[in-house]
Every structure is written in C-alpha cells, then in structure tokens.
Amino acid sequence: MRIKGTFLDEISHDIPHQNWGYQEWDEDFARMKAVGIEMVILIRCGYRKWQTFPSAVLKEEMECYEPTEDLVKMYLELSEKHQMDFYFGLYDSGKYWINQQFQEEVDLNKRLIDEVWEKYGHYPSFKGWYISQECSRGTAKIVDLYAELGKHCKQVSNNLPVMLSPYIDGIKNLSQYSGETSKNQGVSLKDHEKEWDIIFRGIKDAVDIVAFQDGHVEYDELIDFLKINKKLADRYGLECWTNTETFDRDMPIKFLPIKWDKLHLKMSLAEQAGIENAITFEFSHFMSPNSAYLQAGHLYNRYKEYIHKKQENEHRAIKAAV
Amino acid sequence: MRIKGTFLDEISHDIPHQNWGYQEWDEDFARMKAVGIEMVILIRCGYRKWQTFPSAVLKEEMECYEPTEDLVKMYLELSEKHQMDFYFGLYDSGKYWINQQFQEEVDLNKRLIDEVWEKYGHYPSFKGWYISQECSRGTAKIVDLYAELGKHCKQVSNNLPVMLSPYIDGIKNLSQYSGETSKNQGVSLKDHEKEWDIIFRGIKDAVDIVAFQDGHVEYDELIDFLKINKKLADRYGLECWTNTETFDRDMPIKFLPIKWDKLHLKMSLAEQAGIENAITFEFSHFMSPNSAYLQAGHLYNRYKEYIHKKQENEHRAIKAAV
Amino acid sequence: MRIKGTFLDEISHDIPHQNWGYQEWDEDFARMKAVGIEMVILIRCGYRKWQTFPSAVLKEEMECYEPTEDLVKMYLELSEKHQMDFYFGLYDSGKYWINQQFQEEVDLNKRLIDEVWEKYGHYPSFKGWYISQECSRGTAKIVDLYAELGKHCKQVSNNLPVMLSPYIDGIKNLSQYSGETSKNQGVSLKDHEKEWDIIFRGIKDAVDIVAFQDGHVEYDELIDFLKINKKLADRYGLECWTNTETFDRDMPIKFLPIKWDKLHLKMSLAEQAGIENAITFEFSHFMSPNSAYLQAGHLYNRYKEYIHKKQENEHRAIKAAV
Numbered sequence: 024m025r026i027k028g029t030f031l032d033e034i035s036h037d038i039p040h041q042n043w044g045y046q047e048w049d050e051d052f053a054r055m056k057a058v059g060i061e062m063v064i065l066i067r068c069g070y071r072k073w074q075t076f077p078s079a080v081l082k083e084e085m086e087c088y089e090p091t092e093d094l095v096k097m098y099l100e101l102s103e104k105h106q107m108d109f110y111f112g113l114y115d116s117g118k119y120w121i122n123q124q125f126q127e128e129v130d131l132n133k134r135l136i137d138e139v140w141e142k143y144g145h146y147p148s149f150k151g152w153y154i155s156q157e158c159s160r161g162t163a164k165i166v167d168l169y170a171e172l173g174k175h176c177k178q179v180s181n182n183l184p185v186m187l188s189p190y191i192d193g194i195k196n197l198s199q200y201s202g203e204t205s206k207n208q209g210v211s212l213k214d215h216e217k218e219w220d221i222i223f224r225g226i227k228d229a230v231d232i233v234a235f236q237d238g239h240v241e242y243d244e245l246i247d248f249l250k251i252n253k254k255l256a257d258r259y260g261l262e263c264w265t266n267t268e269t270f271d272r273d274m275p276i277k278f279l280p281i282k283w284d285k286l287h288l289k290m291s292l293a294e295q296a297g298i299e300n301a302i303t304f305e306f307s308h309f310m311s312p313n314s315a316y317l318q319a320g321h322l323y324n325r326y327k328e329y330i331h332k333k334q335e336n337e338h339r340a341i342k343a344a345v
Numbered sequence: 346m347r348i349k350g351t352f353l354d355e356i357s358h359d360i361p362h363q364n365w366g367y368q369e370w371d372e373d374f375a376r377m378k379a380v381g382i383e384m385v386i387l388i389r390c391g392y393r394k395w396q397t398f399p400s401a402v403l404k405e406e407m408e409c410y411e412p413t414e415d416l417v418k419m420y421l422e423l424s425e426k427h428q429m430d431f432y433f434g435l436y437d438s439g440k441y442w443i444n445q446q447f448q449e450e451v452d453l454n455k456r457l458i459d460e461v462w463e464k465y466g467h468y469p470s471f472k473g474w475y476i477s478q479e480c481s482r483g484t485a486k487i488v489d490l491y492a493e494l495g496k497h498c499k500q501v502s503n504n505l506p507v508m509l510s511p512y513i514d515g516i517k518n519l520s521q522y523s524g525e526t527s528k529n530q531g532v533s534l535k536d537h538e539k540e541w542d543i544i545f546r547g548i549k550d551a552v553d554i555v556a557f558q559d560g561h562v563e564y565d566e567l568i569d570f571l572k573i574n575k576k577l578a579d580r581y582g583l584e585c586w587t588n589t590e591t592f593d594r595d596m597p598i599k600f601l602p603i604k605w606d607k608l609h610l611k612m613s614l615a616e617q618a619g620i621e622n623a624i625t626f627e628f629s630h631f632m633s634p635n636s637a638y639l640q641a642g643h644l645y646n647r648y649k650e651y652i653h654k655k656q657e658n659e660h661r662a663i664k665a666a667v
Numbered sequence: 668m669r670i671k672g673t674f675l676d677e678i679s680h681d682i683p684h685q686n687w688g689y690q691e692w693d694e695d696f697a698r699m700k701a702v703g704i705e706m707v708i709l710i711r712c713g714y715r716k717w718q719t720f721p722s723a724v725l726k727e728e729m730e731c732y733e734p735t736e737d738l739v740k741m742y743l744e745l746s747e748k749h750q751m752d753f754y755f756g757l758y759d760s761g762k763y764w765i766n767q768q769f770q771e772e773v774d775l776n777k778r779l780i781d782e783v784w785e786k787y788g789h790y791p792s793f794k795g796w797y798i799s800q801e802c803s804r805g806t807a808k809i810v811d812l813y814a815e816l817g818k819h820c821k822q823v824s825n826n827l828p829v830m831l832s833p834y835i836d837g838i839k840n841l842s843q844y845s846g847e848t849s850k851n852q853g854v855s856l857k858d859h860e861k862e863w864d865i866i867f868r869g870i871k872d873a874v875d876i877v878a879f880q881d882g883h884v885e886y887d888e889l890i891d892f893l894k895i896n897k898k899l900a901d902r903y904g905l906e907c908w909t910n911t912e913t914f915d916r917d918m919p920i921k922f923l924p925i926k927w928d929k930l931h932l933k934m935s936l937a938e939q940a941g942i943e944n945a946i947t948f949e950f951s952h953f954m955s956p957n958s959a960y961l962q963a964g965h966l967y968n969r970y971k972e973y974i975h976k977k978q979e980n981e982h983r984a985i986k987a988a989v
Contacts, residue, residue: 039596040604042643044650072565073606088564091606091647199597202524202846242732243716274683275843275921277597282684284717284735315639317959321686325735328688361918362926364965366972394887395928410886413928413969521919524846599919637961 024294025330026267028062028108029055029306033094034070036115037199038270038278038308041315045097051313052105055306058327063102064110064186064302067155068095068139071117076142080135081114095143102148110151110186111139113172125164128156133175140179151184152176154230159192159239160210161218166225173229184231188266188302191215191248193240195272204273209240216251220258227259234264234302237289238272245289249296264300265293269309269322280309280318283325346616347652348589350384350430351377351628355416356392358437359521360592360600360630363637367419373635374427377628380649385424386432386508386624389477390417390461393439398464402457403436417465424470432473432508433461435494447486450478455497462501473506474498476552481514481561482532483540488547495551506553510588510624513537513570515562517594526595531562538573542580549581556586556624559611560594567611571618586622587615591631591644602631602640605647668938669974670911672706672752673699673950677738678714680759681843682914682922682952685959689741695957696749699950702971707746708754708830708946711799712739712783715761720786724779725758739787746792754795754830755783757816769808772800777819784823795828796820798874803836803883804854805862810869817873828875832910832946835859835892837884839916848917853884860895864902871903878908878946881933882916889933893940908944909937913953913966924953924962927969 900907
C-alpha cells in the first residue's frame with residue numbers, strides 16, 4: 024500500500040490556493056516522485072467561472088474568466104519531465120446538483136472533452152480522465168452522467184482510463200462551511216452497499232478506477248466500508264483504489280494536514296481490505312515540504328520514514344528467503 | 346492600475362497578529378516599497394480597549410490597556426526611512442454601531458485627533474487620515490460622523506487628505522464569525538447607488554478619497570458596482586480608489602491569501618471602470634514574503650512578475666511610438 | 668511571573684498535529700529550556716481511540732489504535748536530557764461528560780495509572796500527574812472524579828504532585844466548533860467562587876496545583892477571577908498557578924498564536940493577583956520558533972525580549988541596593 028497518485032487541487036473549491044508558479048510546481052513534482060507518486064490528477068479543469076486553461080468552450084458557454092496561466096499545459100509538460108501520468112479532471116459548473124440539470128452538465132463537458140483532447144491529446148503524459156462530479160448516494164441521474172461522460176472520454180482518447188472518487192455519506196459528511204465536524208447519523212453499511220451496487224452496475228463500462236474518499240466515516244467504521252467498496256468493485260470488474268485524504272476532518276480549522284498516525288491507520292485498513300493502490304487529496308497542500316502548511320513537510324518526512332522501513336523489511340524478507 | 350497603498354492591520358479586529366517587532370516591520374516596509382507601495386494606512390489606532398500607542402485620551406475615557414510598543418511612532422519613523430506616506434486611522438470603540446451612540450464616537454475621536462496631531466503631527470511622514478468606522482448602507486448618522494470627523498482631521502492638520510474604505514452590502518457581506526461565505530441576496534445596484542449618492546453628497550467637503558472594499562460581491566457583479574462608485578465619486582469631486590482585498594473570502598478558513606487570478610481579475614475590472622489607484626487590505630499578512638501565511642510570499646512573486654511585465658509592455662510601447 | 672511549564676498537546680483534541688518526530692521534539696525542548704520552561708505536561712495520554720503509548724489497558728478496554736511511536740517514553744527521555752519535569756496526563760474517553768459515567772472513567776484511569784507507573788515510574792523525569800478531565804462548573808461527580816484519581820496517582824507514585832487546569836465558564840466559553848467567539852453571559856464572580864469553594868474543599872487532599880485557563884473571560888474581567896482563584900487556593904492549601912493561554916480566542920480562525928500584548932497583559936494581571944507561576948497551552952504550536960504557525964516564533968522573540976528586560980531590571984535593582 025503506497026500512495027501512487029495525488030490530486031492537483033486546481034481550481035480549488037475550498038482550500039486556499041498557494042499561488043505557485045512554474046518553479047514551485049516543478050519542485051513539487053520532484054518531491055512527489057521522490058516518495059513514489061507517479062500520477063497526478065487535475066481535480067477539475069474549471070469550477071464555475073474559473074478555469075485552469077483558456078477553454079473556448081468554457082469561455083463561450085459559461086463566460087469563464089481568462090486564466091493568467093495555462094496550467095493544463097504546464098502540468099502535462101511537468102508530467103513528461105518527471106515521468107508521471109496526468110489525468111484530466113472535467114469541468115464542474117457548481118450548478119448541476121442544485122438544479123438537477125444533469126444533462127446540461129453532460130453536454131457541456133462532452134464539448135469540453137473534445138476541445139481538450141484536440142488541444143492536449145498529443146502529450147504523451149496525458150494518460151487518463153477524472154470525472155469531477157463527486158457524489159455519495161445513488162440517483163439514476165448521476166449514474167447516467169458518469170456513464171455518458173466516461174464513455175465519451177474513452178471514445179475520443181482511444182480508451183484511456185477513467186477515474187472516479189466518490190465519498191461515503193458518513194458522519195463527517197458535512198459542509199465545509201459548517202463549524203461542526205460530525206453529525207449524528209451516517210449512511211448504513213447496508214444502504215451504502217445497495218446504492219453503490221446499482222451505481223457500479225450502471226458505470227462498469229464507462230469507468231475504470233473508483234477511489235472512494237476515506238475521510239467521511241469514523242476511523243473504526245472505515246474497514247467495513249472499504250471491504251464493501253472492494254467487493255462491489257470486484258463484482259463489476261472495476262479497479263478499487265482508496266483516496267486516502269491527507270487533511271484532517273476532525274479539527275475546527277478547515278483544513279490542515281492530517282496527523283501521521285491517522286494516515287497510517289487508514290492506509291493499514293485499506294491494505295487489510297485488499298486494496299493495493301492509493302491516491303490522495305492532496306500532496307501539495309497537505310503532504311509536501313513546499314506546502315504553506317509546514318505540518319505537511321513533517322508529514323512528508325514521517326511518510327518517507329515509513330516507506331523506507333517498508334522497503335528495508337521487504338529486502339530483509341527477500342534475503343531471509345534466499 | 347497598481348497597488349499604491351496598504352493598510353497596517355493594527356489593532357487587528359479579526360486577523361491574528363503576527364507579533365512583529367521593529368526589525369520585521371522594517372523589512373516589510375522595504376518589501377512594500379520594492380513593489381511600488383508608497384502609502385501605509387493604520388487601519389485603526391485603537392479598538393475597544395486595545396491601542397497602538399499610549400493615548401492619554403483613550404486611557405482616561407476608555408480605560409484602554411497600556412501597549413507594549415508605540416506603533417504609531419514606529420510606523421511614522423519607518424515611513425520616513427522608506428519614504429512612504431503614513432495615514433492615521435481613528436479609534437473604533439466597537440460600540441457605536443450597536444448602540445447608535447454616534448455622537449459619543451465622534452466626540453471621543455475629536456479629542457483623540459487633537460492629541461494625535463499634537464504628538465505626531467510634526468513627523469513629515471504624517472500625510473493623511475483614515476476614518477476607521479466602516480459602513481455599507483446609508484444612514485443619516487454615519488454621514489454626520491464622517492463629515493464631522495473628516496472636517497476635524499482636516500482642520501487640525503492644515504487640510505491633510507481624509508480617506509474612507511466602505512464596503513458593499515453584497516452576497517459575501519457576512520460576519521467573519523459565520524461559517525458561511527455567502528448569502529442569497531445582496532444590495533441591488535440601484536439601492537447602492539441611491540444610498541451612496543446621499544452619503545457622498547453629505548461628506549464631499551470632509552473626505553478626499555473613497556476606496557471601496559472589492560471583496561463582498563461576486564466577481565461577475567463587481568464591474569457594475571465599481572462603475573457606480575466611480576460615477577458617484579466623480580459627481581461629488583471625490584477621488585475614487587479601490588481597496589483590492591488580498592485575502593480570500595470564498596474559503597472556509599477565515600482568512601488566508603487570495604489566489605493571484607482573483608486579485609488580477611479584480612484589478613483589471615477596476616481599471617476597466619476607470620479607477621487608477623488601489624490600496625489593499627493588506628500587505629503584511631496576505632501579500633508579503635515575510636507573512637506567516639506562506640501563500641502570501643508566492644502572491645508577492647506573482648504580483649512582481651505582473652508589474653515587471655507591465656513595465657516591459659510600457660517600454661515596448663514607448664519605443665514603438667518613438 | 669514567568670512561564671514555567673507548557674502542555675504537550677498529544678493526543679490533540681482540537682489543534683492540528685505538527686507531525687514531529689524525535690529530532691523536532693528534541694529541538695523544541697531545547698527552545699523551551701532557553702526561555703525558562705522547566706516542566707512539560709502531557710495533556711492526555713489518550714483521547715477516545717487514540718493513544719500516545721501502546722497501553723495494554725487502553726487497547727483491551729477501549730480498543731485503542733496502536734500508536735506509531737511511544738511518545739511517553741520519548742518525552743520522558745527528552746525531559747531527562749533537557750533536565751525538565753514531566754507530568755503525565757490521564758486518559759480522556761471523550762464520553763464521561765456526555766453520559767455521566769464518571770465512575771467508569773475513574774475505574775479505567777486507575778488501571779491505567781497502575782500500568783503507567785509500572786512502565787514509566789522509574790524514569791527520574793517522571794515528576795507528576797495531570798488530570799485531563801477539564802471542567803468549569805461544580806458538580807458532585809467531578810469532585811469525586813478528581814479526588815479519587817488524584818489520590819490514586821499520589822498513592823502509587825509516592826505522593827508525586829497532581830495538577831488540574833480547569834476553565835472559567837466565561838463569555839468565551841464556547842465550542843471550538845462554533846464560529847462565534849463569545850456569548851452574552853458568563854458565570855458570575857459569585858457563582859464561580861461558590862462552586863469552586865466546594866470543589867477545592869473536596870479535592871484538597873488529592874490535588875496539589877490548580878492552574879485555571881485564563882482565556883475564557885474578557886481581559887478586563889480576568890483580574891477578579893484570578894483573585895478569587897488565588898483566595899480559594901490559599902484557603903485550601905492548594906498551589907494557585909495560571910494557565911496563560913498562548914493562542915487567540917478572539918479570532919474567526921481557530922486557533923492561531925495570541926498577540927504578544929494580550930499575553931503580556933494576562934501575565935501582568937496574574938502577577939497583580941499574587942500568582943507566581945504560569946504554565947501555558949501551549950508552547951509547541953503557539954510560542955515556538957519551530958511551530959508551523961510562524962507567528963509563534965515572533966511571539967517567542969517578544970517573550971524573550973521581555974524576560975531579558977526583566978532580568979536587566981532585577982540586576983539593576985540589586986546593584987542599586989548594594
């Protein structure tokens with residue numbers, strides 16, 4: 024169990040931006056690589072009126088603001104330089120779940136996917152897609168959205184993999200704008216299983232990897248949810264990864280890096296559930312020595328010690344076997 | 346459009362203090378100067394029982410606590426050293442808007458203005474006044490407060506300029522102590538114009554510069570408010586500046602530095618509205634390489650790149666013209 | 668009046684962890700020592716399912732998670748290295764005040780105390796106990812809890828001192844998870860005195876040091892509460908210290924380092940009330956040059972200047988007397 028990928032939180036929804044330029048991102052990709060991260064996932068290419076690259080589609084249809092940099096180009100080039108896989112996150116209008124206008128969200132994103140593939144598809148580091156519309160509970164509409172968008176991504180890109188990162192409607196599933204950190208009642212294991220069985224069945228041909236966020240349930244409930252996710256993914260031939268969050272949902276300050284013990288526990292539980300790959304939300308704020316949150320650099324060091332220890336143990340085991 | 350001035354957030358109302366001494370402030374003034382900031386505005390000389398200098402008036406009338414440093418003296422001296430203009434912010438009792446005791450606030454501040462001018466008026470860097478009682482909607486009383494205080498400032502100081510920085514009652518006008526970041530309804534353009542027409546008429550002989558805070562409305566509403574502000578200021582012979590906030594009002598964490606793209610957009614919009622000068626709230630927390638918030642240093646670098654690029658373009662234009 | 672001790676905020680309840688390893692803690696103990704801190708108090712050895720050392724009792728009875736490090740051992744060794752006194756904080760189940768199961772909390776902690784003393788009692792730096800169940804208002808049950816736990820600590824450890832750090836039910840006594848920073852009504856001086864008279868009478872043989880948190884009342888109310896605390900402690904033969912908090916309760920961001928002027932004022936007031944010793948919550952986040960919150964390092968420098976100035980004044984006074 025190692026962290027193989029990280030989100031790039033641009034455009035950020037709720038975590039203050041770090042205002043990095045090329046040099047800072049270049050350094051950060053090197054730091055990622057040094058602890059085994061080989062995959063970067065742009066969480067969304069645009070959110071409401073903000074965008075990461077100058078998209079003609081988004082400018083015309085959503086009147087998006089002109090970005091000061093083409094971050095998509097920069098990330099693709101840095102991925103090439105550092106030999107990492109880049110996954111492109113779709114556009115989130117910030118409206119679809121309010122007004123139930125799922126089809127508009129789909130149609131817009133399909134035009135955007137075409138534009139993006141034409142513009143950036145030639146980059147060898149362009150390795151996959153991320154559908155940024157996150158959900159936790161099953162509705163027919165969200166299944167259709169995932170299925171239609173996933174299929175379109177695969178179609179234009181010669182079947183590149185598509186990733187989802189849903190969340191569990193657990194006791195820590197609260198608005199970031201609430202002061203509280205937990206509520207009384209989360210989804211039951213039974214309902215979670217029932218609803219995600221339907222969703223997985225509906226998206227199995229359109230999505231390749233599902234990496235549930237691991238931060239919305241209590242630590243002692245996590246293992247059971249992880250096992251259900253793994254079982255369902257296996258049933259429908261999807262890859263089950265975990266999105267092991269590196270920020271702390273238990274604190275009044277929203278959000279700072281997680282305690283190493285918490286991250287360690289969550290990774291161990293995923294391992295117990297038979298999950299082999301993790302991505303995280305996200306390296307650059309919460310786990311990087313370059314982060315504005317200095318706790319993140321210490322988390323990086325603790326994680327580095329952990330992987331070194333693991334490697335030593337593996338070497339020792341191999342030697343012992345020989 | 347460049348940022349010509351910054352607030353000094355002492356006594357802070359809602360942003361944690363950085364605990365800087367002389368050396369840190371000296372360095373920070375140099376950093377300001379290096380990006381063209383030539384004006385520092387003490388946001389308030391006192392707030393409730395806290396004060397920035399040992400005022401006899403505030404100690405006697407408000408039982409204010411003895412400060413450990415005379416920050417006013419230090420700021421005036423640093424302004425002299427770095428060739429900057431210092432604006433003095435009046436005292437905010439923290440009571441006047443609750444109890445509607447405007448006259449008491451005025452009377453107290455008039456005695457304070459006398460004390461301050463006698464104590465610090467000889468400093469060549471003492472260049473203006475700031476009325477720290479911020480408002481967003483028109484009431485007869487606030488007009489009287491501004492007019493009476495502004496006139497008194499000008500009277501004692503041989504007509505030094507007086508500045509205001511009001512806010513717009515937009516959808517992001519919420520208490521800092523609320524978890525939320527926006528509300529459903531802000532003031533309409535029509536009401537804003539009507540109310541500020543009355544206020545400007547009432548204060549035109551007492552106030553010189555009005556710099557509205559630009560962070561309380563949605564980014565796509567901002568241009569219309571900026572244009573109204575400019576039109577009204579022109580009508581009454583006031584200078585219309587913008588207070589382009591360098592902290593981010595859209596995040597659950599209150600408050601960290603703003604994303605460069607957001608600041609860039611707001612400055613462009615002010616330019617479009619015909620506004621030439623900006624101040625910001627505020628450099629030392631949100632835009633300084635010395636800030637405890639490390640995102641601020643990166644914002645500084647992005648801003649520096651922007652002004653260099655602008656200068657290059659201007660040089661190129663001049664050369665082309667020659 | 669100097670700060671003689673600091674809490675070590677492990678397991679943290681509400682302040683994000685810094686993810687320090689041995690090296691960072693070693694450096695931090697040195698920094699503490701350099702400003703006269705001679706005592707470290709582990710605020711709690713465990714909280715809910717998280718623990719600071721691998722306790723057989725907590726694992727068996729509370730199904731606590733295995734910690735990645737034995738922090739108790741590390742702190743005891745670092746205390747020895749830096750010649751500091753270590754106080755051990757008891758376990759907080761996070762349940763007792765909700766379900767009123769005080770006796771379970773007591774019984775569990777008694778078994779834990781036995782385990783801890785057997786495991787770590789031989790360390791020469793093990794110098795006292797801290798009862799981590801904080802309260803502000805008197806109930807018969809909390810008196811029994813303090814009395815029974817305090818006596819058990821003393822009994823197993825050959826009468827090592829026991830410390831409490833209660834809080835005042837002042838206007839700033841709000842949940843950390845509330846956005847607000849104050850409420851309308853706090854406890855009256857009269858009720859505070861009446862209730863704590865009863866508590867002190869009940870715990871006088873079980874507790875040695877009481878250090879009230881000084882951050883829950885307005886600054887201008889503090890002196891009266893400090894005087895009551897001192898008077899009551901004197902009446903029952905307890906040592907009255909103050910817990911002069913180094914974080915700021917007045918800001919929307921929860922929680923960052925306090926302004927030096929506020930800390931300075933609170934220390935002066937404690938001095939006026941005849942209190943000689945202070946502990947703080949806490950050095951490593953809010954007052955340390957190693958803190959992830961960089962304001963803390965500046966607070967450290969301001970505090971260092973203050974103690975140097977004090978020492979100079981004392982030397983001058985001695986010289987003058989000679």
